[in-house]
Amino acid sequence: MASIPLSPRQIPVTAGTREAAFDPAMMSNARKYLIFAVMAFGQFMALIDIQIVAASLNEVQAGLSAGPDEISWVQTAYLMAELVMIPFSAFLAQALSTRWLFAASAALFTLASIACGLAWSIESMILFRAIQGFVGGAMIPTVFATGYMLFSGKQRAMIPAILGMVSVLAPTLGPTVGGWITDSLGWRWVFFINVAPGAAVTLAILALVRIDKPDLSMLRRIDWVHLASMAVFLAGLEFVLEEGPKHDWFSEPEIAIGAWLSFVAFGLFLERSFRSDGPIVKLSPFRKPTFVFACVFNLVIGFGLYASTYLIPIYLGRVQGYNAAEIGTTVFVSGLAQLLGVPIAAALSHRVDQRIVITFGLSLFAVGLWMFSFMTPEWGFAALFWPQVVRSFAIMLCIVPSVGLALGNFEGAELRYASGLFNLMRNLGGAIGIALVNTWLGDNLRIHMLRLSEALGRSATTANEAATGLARHIGRYVSDPALAQQMAEGTLGRLVGREAQTLAFDDVFRLMSYIFLAALIMVPFCKPPPIGGPVPTDAH
Numbered sequence: 297m298a299s300i301p302l303s304p305r306q307i308p309v310t311a312g313t314r315e316a317a318f319d320p321a322m323m324s325n326a327r328k329y330l331i332f333a334v335m336a337f338g339q340f341m342a343l344i345d346i347q348i349v350a351a352s353l354n355e356v357q358a359g360l361s362a363g364p365d366e367i368s369w370v371q372t373a374y375l376m377a378e379l380v381m382i383p384f385s386a387f388l389a390q391a392l393s394t395r396w397l398f399a400a401s402a403a404l405f406t407l408a409s410i411a412c413g414l415a416w417s418i419e420s421m422i423l424f425r426a427i428q429g430f431v432g433g434a435m436i437p438t439v440f441a442t443g444y445m446l447f448s449g450k451q452r453a454m455i456p457a458i459l460g461m462v463s464v465l466a467p468t469l470g471p472t473v474g475g476w477i478t479d480s481l482g483w484r485w486v487f488f489i490n491v492a493p494g495a496a497v498t499l500a501i502l503a504l505v506r507i508d509k510p511d512l513s514m515l516r517r518i519d520w521v522h523l524a525s526m527a528v529f530l531a532g533l534e535f536v537l538e539e540g541p542k543h544d545w546f547s548e549p550e551i552a553i554g555a556w557l558s559f560v561a562f563g564l565f566l567e568r569s570f571r572s573d574g575p576i577v578k579l580s581p582f583r584k585p586t587f588v589f590a591c592v593f594n595l596v597i598g599f600g601l602y603a604s605t606y607l608i609p610i611y612l613g614r615v616q617g618y619n620a621a622e623i624g625t626t627v628f629v630s631g632l633a634q635l636l637g638v639p640i641a642a643a644l645s646h647r648v649d650q651r652i653v654i655t656f657g658l659s660l661f662a663v664g665l666w667m668f669s670f671m672t673p674e675w676g677f678a679a680l681f682w683p684q685v686v687r688s689f690a691i692m693l694c695i696v697p698s699v700g701l702a703l704g705n706f707e708g709a710e711l712r713y714a715s716g717l718f719n720l721m722r723n724l725g726g727a728i729g730i731a732l733v734n735t736w737l738g739d740n741l742r743i744h745m746l747r748l749s750e751a752l753g754r755s756a757t758t759a760n761e762a763a764t765g766l767a768r769h770i771g772r773y774v775s776d777p778a779l780a781q782q783m784a785e786g787t788l789g790r791l792v793g794r795e796a797q798t799l800a801f802d803d804v805f806r807l808m809s810y811i812f813l814a815a816l817i818m819v820p821f822c823k824p825p826p827i828g829g830p831v832p833t834d835a836h
Contacts, residue, residue, distance in 0.1 A: 327504065328446045332455075334500045335439040338402050340462045341490060341497070342432035345409075346374060347470025348477075348486055355483040362418035372538045373422045374429035375727065376531040381433030382720045383526065386712035387576045389438055391514035395505040398438055399498050404431035406494030413487035441715040444703055445507060450646050456699030457642035457692065461634055463722070464691050467605055468631050472624035517574035525564040526577060530720075532558030537727045541734035581706065581714040589818045590702035591721045593654065596815045597694050598725025600661055600808060603733045604668075604687060605630075608680070610737075611801050615673055615794055626677045630688040637692030650697035650824040657693025658812050658819075664690055665809035669802045673794045701822055733804050740800035748792050 349356060349370055357367040389397045408428035415421035443455035474486050535554045546552045569579050581587045608627055612618040618626065644653050664687030671679075702718045703711060 323446070325451075331504050331507075332439070332443055332446060332458075334497055334504065335398060335435070335442055336458060336462055337493070338398065338435040338497045338501075339439045339459065340466050341402075341493060342378070342405065342435045343463060343466035344470045344473065345428065345432065345490070346371070346378070347467045348474035349483075352474050352478040352483045352486055355478055356421070359483060360415065360418045360421055362421075366418045366422075368538070368542075369418075369422045370425055372534065373426040375538070375723070376534040377426040377428075377430035378433035378436075379530040379534055379720065379723055379727075380527045381430050382437055382723065383577045383713075383716040384523065385434040385437050386441075386578075386709075386716040387514065387518075388434060389441070389508075389712050390511055390709055392512075393508050393510040394438060394442055395501060395507070396510065397434055398505065399501040401431050401434040401438075402494055402498040402501060405435075406491055406498065408432075409487045409490035409494065413484040437712070437715040437719040440699070440703065440719065441712045442507065444706075444711055444715075452646075454642050456645065456696040457638045460641070460692055460695030460699065461638045463695065464601055464634050464688075465631050467602065468627065468634070471609065472628065475624060514574070519568055519572040519574045519576060522565065522568035522572050522574075523576045525561045525568060528561035529558050529565050532561060533724075534727055537731035541731055541738065545735075577716070578710070578713045579717075581710060581717060584705060585821065586701055586705070586823045587714060587718075589822050590698050591718055592818060593658075593694070593698040593815060594702070594718055594721040595725040595728075596658075596811060597691070597698060598722035599729035599732075600665065600694075600812060601691055601722075601729075602726030603729030603808060604665065604805075606730050607733060607737075607801065607804065608668075608684070611671070611798075615797055615801075616676060626680060627684065629681060630684050633685040633688035634692060637689040641692040641696040644693070645696050645700055650700050651819050651822055653693055654697040654701070655816060655819050657690050657695075657697065658815055660690035661687060661694055662809040662812035664688075665805050665812065668805035669809065671798055671802055671805075673798045697824075701824055704824070729808075733808070736804045736807060737800050740803045741796055744796035744799040745793070748796055 353367050353370065356362070356370060385397065392400070405428060408424055408431060411424040412421060412428060415424055440455070440459055443459065444452065447455060477486050477489060532554045536551055536558060539548070539551055539554075540546075543551060546555065565577075566579075569575050569577060582591075605627075609623045612623045612626055641653070641657075664683055667683035667686060668680075699718070703714055706714045
């Protein structure tokens with residue numbers, strides 16, 4: 297019997313036909329590069345907004361009449377919401393398609409930025425920042441997965457290099473750019489500046505991206521318990537890490553409750569991940585040991601990247617007394633060193649075993665951190681130059697091979713989930729790193745203050761002579777001897793405190809270098825993907 301031909305509308309849609317719907321080889325290189333560039337810029341917007349308000353918090357606090365404890369939530373709310381969206385984006389990319397997810401993310405991020413700029417109270421600002429972080433978080437892992445879908449061979453080697461540069465450059469430039477905008481236009485323009493580029497990214501994505509098709513039926517099968525448990529787990533963890541160092545950790549009931557809720561939600565999240573019919577996050581990538589090791593590498597890399605980027609401005613502000621402009625000028629060399637590392641890391645990634653590259657990168661990063669551990673209270677731009685160059689150059693040699701190890705063996709839908717989980721690890725590493733270094737800094741400061749006080753006590757005669765000599769010098773300008781003595785003792789106390797703070801920073805950088813050296817233990821157990829890797833296809 298002759299078969300009856302079916303019209304295109306009658307042909308059943310299967311995973312195979314979906315995979316055949318997109319063939320990267322049929323797309324010109326120019327179009328692929330343009331799509332990737334637009335998506336990478338969207339990722340840059342989402343990442344720079346984490347830190348762009350860091351230099352403007354005092355102005356935001358004054359403008360919204362906020363308290364000191366409230367203003368930190370302008371950043372915390374963004375981070376908490378972004379952490380939830382990053383792993384969730386893999387599910388949404390399949391349900392809505394890459395085109396509509398990324399366009400919606402960019403459009404809503406733009407609208408949320410406008411709302412932040414129009415905020416009338418600290419409560420409204422925190423709400424809008426949470427929305428901004430949540431909707432913007434989808435752009436971060438989606439561009440990684442799309443880059444691996446579009447390119448292969450030597451072209452693919454540039455993906456982790458370029459996106460790695462974006463990942464480290466955006467947080468580094470954030471405070472500098474935000475401070476300049478605030479000084480020139482006012483703090484509200486820190487948010488309004490997103491409007492034009494956000495609208496451009498949205499329109500460009502709608503016009504250019506046609507790489508997969510939506511599967512709206514997934515939205516009807518969504519496991520809301522799974523989503524809620526993940527949100528409570530990640531948001532609770534970020535809350536504990538952010539607030540713990542400020543309030544002596546679990547001595548505060550709110551922090552203890554947050555930790556308990558996060559722990560319980562994590563257990564429920566794992567249960568739904570394995571037993572749900574429609575999980576919003578699949579943990580199947582963790583079946584591959586190399587992916588597990590790559591995620592741990594990314595956790596350590598996020599720890600070092602965000603914590604060191606956080607510590608240097610703190611040192612310059614507290615010890616050197618630099619203002620925002622001086623800090624921005626001093627740390628700007630980090631961005632230049634990162635740019636220099638991009639082509640070298642990309643070239644090595646497709647010529648040399650990735651295990652060798654990441655071994656060199658982790659070791660060099662540890663050396664850079666170790667160089668910071670010799671800081672004195674007099675260190676400024678010149679003294680910090682080479683430690684910053686070494687550390688910033690090394691970060692690209694860490695990120696590029698870790699991305700290759702993590703994503704090089706995945707295709708289709710599993711690539712999306714692997715990208716979301718992998719990017720989540722870097723942000724978690726940053727949150728853990730900032731919390732730990734704040735704790736270490738406070739503990740070591742107290743230890744060094746006690747040691748210096750004991751040393752001064754044992755050399756009381758020398759200390760008294762120094763105070764007397766300083767009071768005599770001040771007495772040339774102050775007529776009251778008692779006031780001169782009081783000012784001398786205060787100056788001596790500040791000098792001791794400055795020295796103790798510097799020693800505490802040295803200890804923290806030394807501890808961080810040990811963590812990077814310890815991560816080298818995992819390198820021999822990794823199995824790198826073939827150089828160039830397979831050409832992934834998109835499957836729902």
